[in-house]
Amino acid sequence: MDRICPSSTVYAAYHRCAGPAxxxxxxxxxxxGGAGYDLPRKLGALRGGRA
Structure with a gap:
């Protein structure tokens, strides 16, 4: 459980996204979060593509 960014706020922001998410x-x-496990995907998103 994330005490800094509770899941209710994260899901609310996610559902407000207009495009694909x-x-x-x-x-x-x-x-x-995903820490190092998720790093390739995050870097791919920053490059405008997928890892």
């Missing part, structure tokens, strides 16, 4: 849940990492 994806969300992935990392239930046991708290605020760290």
């Amino acid at each position: 994806e969300i992935e849940v990392f239930p046991d990492n708290g605020h760290e």
